[in-house]
Amino acid sequence: MLELYKDGDNMGIVTDAPDERTFTELFSSALSTLIDNDVHAGDWDFQLGIWLPQYADIVGKLRGYKTDVKTATVMVAGEFMPNTSCREVVVDGNGKVSLTCGAQALVPEKH
Numbered sequence: 862m863l864e865l866y867k868d869g870d871n872m873g874i875v876t877d878a879p880d881e882r883t884f885t886e887l888f889s890s891a892l893s894t895l896i897d898n899d900v901h902a903g904d905w906d907f908q909l910g911i912w913l914p915q916y917a918d919i920v921g922k923l924r925g926y927k928t929d930v931k932t933a934t935v936m937v938a939g940e941f942m943p944n945t946s947c948r949e950v951v952v953d954g955n956g957k958v959s960l961t962c963g964a965q966a967l968v969p970e971k972h
Contacts, residue, residue, distance in 0.1 A: 863887035865895075865912065866939070872911045873939030874919060881923045888916055915939045 863884070864875040878884035892912070895901060901908050915938035922930040930938050 863891055865891055870907075870911065871939075872908075872915070874912065874915045876919065878919075878923070881920055884919060884923060911939070 862875075862877050866873045866875065874888070876884055876887060878887055895908075896905070918928045918930050918938045921928045922932065
């Protein structure tokens with residue numbers, strides 16, 4: 862599972878990926894879905910400037926390095942956490958991708 866959270870410039874990544882390869886596949890799928898659906902069109906330099914360092918922090922944690930990533934049952938990077946109402950993208954363990962903000966879907970679910 863991977864979830865990207867965003868509220869303005871407060872952004873965060875949540876994952877329970879067991880290894881770097883799985884995390885990278887989930888992260889790539891999530892970004893691809895956002896880009897393919899023109900979410901944040903024209904603003905990807907900003908989006909990647911926030912999410913790529915968070916991605917690197919989680920990869921570092923998965924590799925065993927000391928990082929600021931918090932580990933519970935999932936790994937969380939960034940200041941925007943899951944208790945907020947806006948969830949950018951979710952990739953579940955079956956590869957199902959959805960985009961939502963609160964209760965409203967941003968794009969149809971993909972399988």
